[in-house]
Amino acid sequence: MRILITGGAGFIGSHLAERLLGDGHEIVALDDLSTGRLSNIEHLLDHPGFEFRQGSIFDGSLLAGAVAEADLIFHLAAAVGVQLIVDNPVHTIETNVRGTEVVLEHALARKVRLLIASTSEVYGKSQEATFREESDLVLGPSTKSRWAYAASKLLDEFLGLGYHRQYGLDVVVLRLFNTVGPRQTGQYGMVVPRFVRQALNDEPITVYGDGQQTRTFTHVTDAVGAMVDLAFHDEAAGEVFNIGGKEEISISELARRVKSALRSRSEIRLVPYDQVFGSGFEDMMRRVPDIEKVKSWTGYEPLRTVEDVIRDVAEHERGRSGP
Numbered sequence: 001m002r003i004l005i006t007g008g009a010g011f012i013g014s015h016l017a018e019r020l021l022g023d024g025h026e027i028v029a030l031d032d033l034s035t036g037r038l039s040n041i042e043h044l045l046d047h048p049g050f051e052f053r054q055g056s057i058f059d060g061s062l063l064a065g066a067v068a069e070a071d072l073i074f075h076l077a078a079a080v081g082v083q084l085i086v087d088n089p090v091h092t093i094e095t096n097v098r099g100t101e102v103v104l105e106h107a108l109a110r111k112v113r114l115l116i117a118s119t120s121e122v123y124g125k126s127q128e129a130t131f132r133e134e135s136d137l138v139l140g141p142s143t144k145s146r147w148a149y150a151a152s153k154l155l156d157e158f159l160g161l162g163y164h165r166q167y168g169l170d171v172v173v174l175r176l177f178n179t180v181g182p183r184q185t186g187q188y189g190m191v192v193p194r195f196v197r198q199a200l201n202d203e204p205i206t207v208y209g210d211g212q213q214t215r216t217f218t219h220v221t222d223a224v225g226a227m228v229d230l231a232f233h234d235e236a237a238g239e240v241f242n243i244g245g246k247e248e249i250s251i252s253e254l255a256r257r258v259k260s261a262l263r264s265r266s267e268i269r270l271v272p273y274d275q276v277f278g279s280g281f282e283d284m285m286r287r288v289p290d291i292e293k294v295k296s297w298t299g300y301e302p303l304r305t306v307e308d309v310i311r312d313v314a315e316h317e318r319g320r321s322g323p
């Protein structure tokens with residue numbers, strides 16, 4: 001099959017491309033290299049089944065050409081990372097909402113199945129113990145720019161599901177929970193590459209707030225496995241799936257495990273949120289997925305642990321330089 005990945009030079013996109021090439025598919029990776037990097041896909045460039053096209057999803061003819069050749073599309077191109085979103089809310093909203101809209105329009109014109117990458121951020125500050133796909137979504141006020149990301153992705157979901165219901169387009173929504181692994185950059189705030197970098201350099205590991213907030217990290221290899229299974233599932237159109245890991249861990253505990261796994265001399269330092277994000281920043285205190293749906297549909301089982309993540313990210317970080 002010929003598969004288009006928008007955001008194909010990004011962290012998740014590059015792993016997805018690698019997996020799909022391994023399965024014998026042909027890949028076109030479209031990326032404007034705004035947050036994606038050529039270094040993420042350098043090792044794929046010589047592969048006969050892989051083609052990289054540098055450009056934006058807002059370049060109509062580029063997108064139309066790529067969609068026309070595709071049998072399946074993964075739409076991963078988006079503005080990502082809390083830091084980027086807080087710094088640049090207009091860009092986030094425009095990229096995420098208009099970007100998905102144009103990809104949907106082109107997919108519909110060619111009737112190509114589309115998987116949309118959404119995010120666990122859409123659950124917002126819901127207090128539920130685990131988040132199910134049918135759970136209520138609880139977002140904060142529009143005066144707090146962090147929620148722009150969740151709101152923009154939520155609109156993507158509504159649009160995608162709307163295209164399915166109204167026009168019969170095959171659309172599947174994937175809600176990814178804190179996907180982590182090699183090639184993720186810490187530049188836009190993501191915690192695992194930042195902690196690993198800090199620990200490797202024996203610099204202070206910066207835990208924001210009191211560190212009691214929890215996350216459930218998903219190794220990118222596990223996440224990509226679920227994404228691929230759902231892409232080829234005949235009944236998945238019009239459905240939303242959580243894709244997440246199993247182990248809930250506090251950010252303080254993550255810092256301790258990174259420090260100990262890497263035998264680092266780093267101090268673990270608590271940093272108030274307002275020093276990083278300005279005043280009034282709201283963080284999510286817990287975020288745990290219910291993954292029963294994806295398990296029962298695909299047999300998905302996240303196999304990789306937080307220790308696996310730390311080891312793989314550290315191995316990658318040791319082998320590169322720059323931010």
Ligand code: UDP
Pocket residue numbers: 081082178189190191192194195206207208209213215251283284
């Ligand atoms: N975080 C932290 N130190 C950092 C970067 C992030 O303590 O240097 C915290 C952040 O406040 C959040 C958690 O780690 O509570 C996960 O952050 P990330 O940006 O990776 O993902 P999020 O869950 O916020 O989308």
